Amino acid sequence: MLDRPKKSLMVLLILILSFSVFTACSKETNSNNAGQNSSPEASKAPEAVTEDNFSKGKFDPPVTITTSGCTNSAYVFKNGETLENNVHTKWAKDRLGIDIKYNWVTADDQCSTKIRLALSSGERLPDVMRMHDQNLINDLIEADKLMDITSAFDQYASEELKAIYNQDPSYWYGAARDGKKYGIPILNFSLQNDPLMWVRQDWLEQLNLQAPTTFDELEVVMDAFIEANLGNVKKPVGMAVGIKNGYATWMSDASWIFGGYGVIPGYWNKWNGASELQYGSIRPEAKEALAKMNEWYNKGYISPDAGLSDESKASELFTNGSSGFIFGPMWMAGWPMRDVLQQNNPDAKYKAYPVPSGPSGKSGLHGSPIPDGALMISKDFKHIDALILYLNTLAAGAIAKDGEFMYGWHEDYDYTMIDGKPSYNGDDVPGGQVYPEKYFLMQAPLDPYHELNLMKKIANNEPIDSPRDQVTAENIKTDEAARIRYETDLMAEAQKDRGLHNLYTGAATKTLLEKGEALKKIEGETFSEIIYGKAPIDNFDSFVKKWSDLGGVQLTSEVNDWYKSVGGK
Amino acid sequence: MENQPLIEQQKVIRQPKTHFKWGKNIALYVMLIPGIVLTLIFSYLPMGGLVIAFQDYKPWLGMLKSNWVQWDHFAMMFLRDDSVQIIWNTLIISSAKLTAGLIIPIVFSLLLNEVRQLFFKKTVQTLVYLPHFLSWVILGGILTDLLSSSGLINSWVEKLNHGKPILFLADGDWFRIIVVISDIWKEFGFATIVFLAALAGVNPSLYEAAEVDGAGRWKQTLNITLPAIAPIIVVVGTLSLGNILNAGFDQIFNLYNPLVYSKGDIIDTFVYRTGIISGGFSFATAVGMFKSVIGFILIALAYWSSGKFANYRIF
Incomplete structure (x- = not known):
């Protein structure tokens, strides 16, 4: 009498077991896939030293930099663009021969978690990762997942970039360990958060x-x-x-x-x-x-x-x-x-x-700290020269007196031209204003004291050479918010010794x-x-x-x- | 085709004791599979992760290579000055919630059951379970505003309290009361559904018989309704005992502040601060494991006593 239920139970057990085997198998295939995904890239012979490419200012054939994206509800796009494909990624590819690829795009608050997961599952990390979580940066350094870029930075960084980062050794404290630099610090404006x-x-x-x-x-x-x-x-x-x-x-x-x-x-x-x-x-x-x-x-x-x-x-x-x-x-x-x-x-x-x-x-x-996280660089990254070329170009662009970035990053995105003059008013920009900085691997490197120095120059009626800054100076005369910002900057400057x-x-x-x-x-x-x-x-x-x-x-x-x-x- | 039921019947007659009808019930077993698989994957497989409670877990070393530290994390949990305080807070808040959360829905559903106006009954039922679907993030904001020193509640309180507001969320004792009341307000309607369903299942002929015997509504409730839904009450009570160490993270996290740590800091908020904010994964796991073990023991005890004293068994 009893063997029948027993039998069915056995069948049930077998079924469960076979399912667990099935899931185990599928797991294995998954990891195999992951391995296959990353192995070609990993096993690809490091491209012949691209010294030429660096000095030419463009990589040919193009190189790929992978990264991870963090978005929030404030992200607006135009012209059907996405984080993966937009005016900036096109620019980077055409102008520098750099193909920016996103390994994943996730919400702001999930960003650290996502990298932690990749870290514990042994998944290949993106080449460059924008991070603001100091504990995570420390974990990555300790896990030996990051590249020492000290010598590469010395070799490739432009004078402008070096001038920004070498003015205060404390900028590097977060992204460096034992004198080795593992990432490019992201810098706030000086006094930006002083009350x-x-x-x-x-x-x-x-x-x-x-x-x-x-x-x-x-x-x-x-x-x-x-x-x-x-x-x-x-x-x-x-x-x-x-x-x-x-x-x-x-x-x-x-x-x-x-x-x-x-x-x-x-x-x-x-x-x-x-x-x-x-x-x-x-x-x-x-x-x-x-x-x-x-x-x-x-x-x-x-x-x-x-x-x-x-x-x-x-x-x-x-x-x-x-x-x-x-x-x-x-x-x-x-x-x-x-x-x-x-x-x-x-x-x-x-x-x-x-x-x-x-x-x-x-x-x-x-006092508010100037460094605010860093762009950390993975150990497996092959094209550090390309990254620094990219940053050199942005650093030069941010203070350009002429050339493609003299008025802003991309016309009809952050600014538009009206009668030969740039306008930064959101209502003027056809299709709405969209700041291309959010597409960057990290914000354009800029001297933390740039804004304060500019405000001081305006206050002293000194000549201003960059067209972007000239517009800022003009805005102060006409725009209420810009004027208050200007006054407040000077006020913060006045109390900076109290920080x-x-x-x-x-x-x-x-x-x-x-x-x-x-x-x-x-x-x-x-x-x-x-x-x-x-x-x-x-x-x-x-x-x-x-x-x-x-x-x-x-x-x-x-x-x-x-x-x-x-x-x- | 027409013969099929007959054959089935014969089988039943031949083997009256067994309920396992493989051929007939195969569809049911197949339907069971996803549930079993999901339970295995999401409830049993992750239990393996408990080993990190005994390790100094580093994400990049993984579970296999991290250093073993035996019971260090458990020791750390109990060596803290405030660990007893935190466990007490948790027990006090959650047992208040459990008790009130059991009694109030029962009373409410008994009352609602007496309502004969169907439209009114359904409307009330819908209205009281709506708050269940609000998140604590939103409710937390609303409560903070309502209970603030210049909020609506305090504008009444001040009239009775010589113009002085009561700082509900800045005072430990009030904090506990607010936490319990707001939780009951949010959840009692939803808990009512189960009891209303049980009440609907009571055989009407029992009431008819009682009426013939001269029992009033009150006597009927005491002698028919309550005994009839007693098993459900025992099930709900037993199951909720497993949550005795869950005092409601979402709610407390959105309402608490340093002023009420001494009366309102519970195990879950504590784990959040140490484990998530400070990155102590192993420690957080150890605390979580401690909670689960206590919860398991309590459920087992409650189940055993419900079998012994109320003669109720699931298995």
Whole structure:
């Protein structure tokens, strides 16, 4: 009686087994395919040294550079183009003999994951990879997947390219290890993310007040703003600050409060003349700043929602008229100021000022790093000369006085010609404005100080030689947003000496990997609780002790070892 | 062709005990195959990855070449100051959710079952399960706005609380309450579906008999409806016990902040911060494995006790 069910069970089992064999087989064939895909390229004899091609400025026959693409919803295309096939890839092929191929295109937030997956599955990596995740860069270096390009860079890079990258050795810290360069750093504009004090200028004028320069003056103006409630809101607050994601943030920043006492929480520096790098959050200055923030919280200058607000959420307090102060970078002139604040209230006027100074007479703000990730280069890449030729061409193009790039990257993409003059107005460009930079392997290398130097030249009425920059100079006279950008740039330049930098920009140390989260958690908890008055200010001292015991001491020595190893003074 | 049923019947008569009718049921077995294959591929195969919980896993070395570190990651999890706190938070939040998430749908479906107006009943049913389809990213934003110091809720609270707002999401105790209530609000409608289905299956003649015996609605509910749906309640309860260590990552992640770490940080958010943000894959796997083992033990226990005390068995 029982053997029948048993038999069927056996059949079922056999079926399952055969299926698993089937899946195993298909897996194998998959990997075989992958092997076949990559092997021809890998086994292709390295093309005869292409020295000639490099000096000719064009590769013939064309060489291929593979990369990976990261897109987001903000990517717009025109003329039916794609990331794989567009005006720039055509240009690269025709002009330089470089065929840009995308191994994969994925969403922004999946980019690192995709490379990690390729890394763990042993898949061949793209030749060049744009990366902003320092941990991933470190993993790739450690996994020995990247190419040492130190000598190639010296050999092929143009004078312009070298001038950009060799002006500060710290640009290379992220992309290099033990003196070997594994990638080309991507550079931000200098001071691009340094916070400034943005004020509702129309409120200042209506109340006949001056922009504050110290914390005390700031308190007076905040009181006046709250009293007057010119935004006509239910609950006016002093300033728009969000501390959910920390204190030194990209907008709605609070680091300047600490900066007024001479430290930046979360940053490593030789604070106030210390002999070695120290963690900013455990310095006694941070305690004073927290006491101040607690006072400001109690006085209603800091919103009770600050602890739950991230950068954008907190900025709503400024854009909806609850508050007249917000601290953030120069580019806020466009968004959220023009795009949100003035949409809400067309009469609103805003202006940036240097951050106010603290009770000690000092002022400080979190300095923004210039290097921001890098274009990492795979060990299997065969045409490093082609890549550097490409970058040389872009670097020259970005500051070209004449030639194909004198007005912009591609006509009818980022600019258009009207009556022989370039226009950068999106409405003028037929078919809509599309910035070709997003098609580049990495943004065109440009001196981080280029924009600031240009603004200084404009301010001093010095001659400007590049046509693109001449247009910028003319725009400042006619366009409101360009004028504010210009003024803000100069304001940032004026306060540049107050930037307090994070000198630790290297790989996560062993302790940081193991204990980093625990250390950060107690810091976030203690700081918020002190500001909200849920814990007495003296809890700061027990936090410092706990932090040190939990691994902070070891972390400090590891960070200092790293700093010495890269030759920091 | 017409004879076929007859033959089948004869077979049944000859072998009354066996239910395995290979020839007749082959279609059913074939339909089972995709499910089995998928379970194997997506549920059993990945279990092999658990070995990285015992390794210092490096993606480029893979599972075979990474260094073995035995129980280091488990030790690290329990040596942290806050590990007990995190486990407690998880248990408190999730057991509150489980209990309320079981009782409220039962009560609600009993009430809904008494409604005789069909249109009203269907409308309510649809309305209450709609929130289930909203994501926590969106709801998190809405809740943060509603509960902020100048939000809608606080404009009422201030009238009762001498003009002072309650900082719901900045206070640990309130945070837990908000998390539980908002989760119930979002999910109870969906959970109701199962119970309503069970209620529909109760034999009406039982009610008729009870009415003849003079039982009112209340007595009928107590003595007929509840016993009839008891097995379903046991199944739902047993299955949800396996989730006792899942306090709801999506929800907490979108609502929490450093101020409520002490009362609101749960295992999953903790794993996210250490594993994903800081790149500690092995550690995150170790914590995940710990969770699964506890979940497994709890399900086994619950299943065993439901067999013993409620006489309910699936297998």
